[in-house]
Amino acid sequence: MSSPFLNLDGTPLCDPVLGHGGTGVVIQRDGIAVKLPLRYIGDNDDDTQANCLVIKHEEDVYRRLQDCDGVVRCFGFPGYCIQMELMENGDxxxxxxxxxxxxxxxxxxxxxxxxxxxxxxxxxxxxxxxxxxxxxxxxxxxxxxxxxxxxxxxxxxxxxxxxxxxxxxxxxxxxxxxxxxxxxxxxxxxxxxxxxxxxxxxxxxxxxxxxxxxxxxxxxxxxxxxxxxxxxxxxxxxxxxxxxxLVTLDCPLEHEKRIHEHLGFHVNMFEIRPHLSLSQERTLDKFLPQKELNQTQQLNWAREAAAAVSYAHSKRVLIGGFAAQNFLIVDKQTLKLCHFVNSRIVPKYLNIDEINEDGLSVKYDIACFGSLIYNIVTGRKFEVPICQLSNSGAQGCGEDAAVSETRDYTIPQQIDKVIHGELPNTVGVFMGNAIRGCWDRDGYRRMEDVCSALSELSERDLSGLVLSTMAGSNSIYRSLQSMLTVKSRFHPHLFHLRFVPVVAVVAVSLVFLVLHRTFYRAARPDL
CATH class of the missing domain: 1.10.510.10 (Transferase(Phosphotransferase) domain 1)
Structure with a gap:
């Protein structure tokens, strides 16, 4: 059967046809693929010339895309044709x-x-x-x-x-x-x-x-x-x-094993051992309802959990929707992160801070961490929802919608009571500011910031405990406590948090001197 296509000179096209479209036909010639302007028997010159212009435009595109990874390689553009590598398995x-x-x-x-x-x-x-x-x-x-x-x-x-x-x-x-x-x-x-x-x-x-x-x-x-x-x-x-x-085809066990191997050793990461069975009673979610923690233990566990999540991010791992059941209590005191079924390893060429896919993002991990602290402190569970992107763009949104910050993590001011209940009030809650910082859109953006905040919180609490023993002893000490909690109007960085331990030692020394002097006077009334 003769071909319905013609060469530009009007002669029949005898080469094997690989495919054709509205303006061009691709043939196999001398071991390569050649694209020519489409010309049928009986076409007029105007139609053929229009197809030639289309081929010329495509040549310009291929020139712009020269050596572009994933684009068919071109060898040349002699006349109105494009010479390309032959792809043996077709379209x-x-x-x-x-x-x-x-x-x-x-x-x-x-x-x-x-x-x-x-x-x-x-x-x-x-x-x-x-x-x-x-x-x-x-x-x-x-x-x-x-x-x-x-x-x-x-x-x-x-x-x-x-x-x-x-x-x-x-x-x-x-x-x-x-x-x-x-x-x-x-x-x-x-x-x-x-x-x-x-x-x-x-x-x-x-x-x-x-x-x-x-x-x-x-x-x-x-x-x-x-x-x-x-x-x-x-x-x-x-x-x-x-x-x-971020899509994985591994079975859950193989996937978690791969995550553990990628993370390696960390003091707050649970280490997998052969034939080890994990007791569910050792997970944090089973422990919290059974025992009330003091604030020191709450803060220690919050810091250990933060260190684990921060380490995972440093190894380019997004945990993806974790809670108390993702942590094990080891030796009755140390918190370690385990269970990575929802986690993903972010490829090196991607910026981990820009990932936002199906509950996988740095900000979502931070929000989950805020909920974890809330659970540890209050004993109540709360899962922070992320506003899902609507399909408004498919209904004719303007250009602004197309380039909007769709990857932003958001929390509604008022969550549907039927579905999620109200966003908990963290005022007066221990570590409440840290929890709110994890939940807020404009709060913490990196787990390193959360770790720093918890570290500073521990120093403030320690200084607060020391100063509370001094309350009422002397106006000098009350003034010192005020100086620790209120910045100097003349030099706002004079009492930066790193000086708190030094001032605390001085304060304890002053308390000792006052008490010593009081007891000495009681023993020597003649003085």
Missing amino acids: LATYLKRQRPVQSLQLSWFRQMAHTLVRIHDRCVIVADIATKNFVLSTDLSIKSCDFTESSILPLGSDMERADDHGYSIYTDIGQLGAVIYEVITGQHCEFDLFRDQPSGPACAAWPRREILPSTKNVWLGSIIEKCWAKGAFRNARSLLAALD
Whole structure:
């Protein structure tokens, strides 16, 4: 059967056809893939010339993306054609019709796709047409992007999170990639149609309504797909890549073992030993209802727990929704962190402070720590909720919504009483300020700050205990106590907390002198 396609000179195209689209046809020639302007038998010159201009535009895109990791490699652009490396397993859409890839391969593809999209956006290009037909597979089933006929080339240095080219943006790219992920997982075709219900004629791309997209209920990676389809839910392709890199396929026991091995030894980390069975009675949540702790023990355990969480963050581990049951009491006195089923190791190329995915973030760990302190001090449990991002972007939010600080951790002023109850009042609660600092949006941002606050709190408490023995003995000592708790108006740093132990020693010495003098006078009334 003869080919319906022609060369530009009008001769029949006899090479094997690998695929074709609206403006181009890809053939195999001399061991490489060659893309030519589409020309059918009977086409007029105007149609052919328009397709030539499209090929020229795509050549410009490939030049911008030269040596871009994850993009099909180009060898040259002779005339109106693009010479590319041959990908032996063809396009992804065709491959999916004959093969059902396992989850590990799917996840590998999704990570490669997101990684490539990061690199493309870094070069200020909006792809604009991401679909399974535009991904190709090599012999080892690694995946690469191709077909950039619809792509937008923006000036280098453009703010890609605000860039918009007739409705196309990095967010439409992410939305389309979400449809590809859905199609690979379910095997059902999914189109992220940017022109549905648009009037005929030239129009700008518009975000599709959520109801025209398929349900992701009970779909693997459904929450990630949903965030792809909510404009601005992923701040950029890096955020999507981070979410995919945090996905684990390990069984829970293997996953926890890997976390423990990664963390290594720390005085407040529980060390796994072979054939060791953990007694549930040793966990903190079982201990707290049985025994009332004094403030010294409460503070010590809070500091030990803070040290454990801070160490985990230093090792790039997000714990993810922990509470008292995640801590063991060792030797009846030392608190150690264990149970990492929800934890994830953050890859080195990602900033751990920017991760915010399904309860995994530094701020959420800090909030959970605040709830842990509250539980230790009051004996009551409280789980701090995180406001979930709504799907407002999919319903036509403006540009500001697309670039809003969606990763911010927030706590509502008043939580739904039916679901969560009221946010507990920490006024008058021991370590109440530290708890509130953990919960507040503008509170502690790093666990190191929490550790420092608890360390300073212990020094203040110690000085307060010393000074309380002096109360009423002499106005000099009351003045000294005032100086410790109120900053000097002349030099606000004169009594910084690091001087408190020194002043406390002086205070004890003065108490001793007063008592000694009092007893001496009682023994020698003649003096």
